[in-house]
Amino acid sequence: MDMTNDKQSIHLGGTARSPEDVTALHELGLHFAEIPIADPDKFPALIDTYSDLKKKTGLYYLCHGPREGDPNDVETLENIYMPKLVQVLSIMPDLDMRLLTIHLWLDPRFLTRDALAYKIDFLKRLIEIAADAGIIICLENLSENATHLAAVLKTLPHLNLTLDMGHAQLLSKKNTSYGFMKKHPDRIKHIHVHDNRGGNSSDDDLHLPVGEGIVDFKRIFRQLKEINYFGTMTLELRPWEIKKCLGHVRQLLI
16 A cells, blocks of 8 residues: 555545445545444455455555544443454454544543543553554544644654544534644644534534535645645545545645
8 A cells, every 4th residue: 555645646535335335436536445444343254355356446445443432431432442443453454454543532622531531541552552553543533623632642642633624614613624734734644525514513514525515625725735735535425425526626636
């Protein structure tokens, strides 16, 4: 897998929820597929199929981990979520996946102080396990802004970010992508792209094709160029939705 992207381009990919999606993404001319592993117990049955598709299409794979569950339930995080993520990390080398995006809510407006402290240690241990396998851990912003995550990123210098431009439109008057690009540009190693109409709940996370919501992608992409971002970018949509907006996204990258 080429994660360097020749250092002068952005690689576009899409979410692949099935082997059929990988084929569809290949037909759209994308570089990679980001595969969610929600159930690491069941996923190994698909490894051979995904491996064959990787050889056939030439796409490379990134990985998205399972959801954490109750963000304040430390016991569940330790006894269920951590083992799931460790299992995902053990699967990823079989498909040469070198980047894992995880959900781990760290918004101090909604988490207890004890849960936040625990999650920093959680991330530290996970990063160490991933490093042994040569895997990059990227924390995806949910409702957090750059200030919320500043102390976490300072404490964990090897933690990277997946900047989710759609999530950045929620629970905020201004899209928080700008703050992440201004304050933590060097930590952004991956990007998720999808649209919505703003809002203050998870129900407002609509994952619309680019251009069908209110996210100001033109301005955000302009700032991406200013910080010289040359990495991977997943269109977190169904293949048919990607097809609808792919031309528009490619124009934004010019």
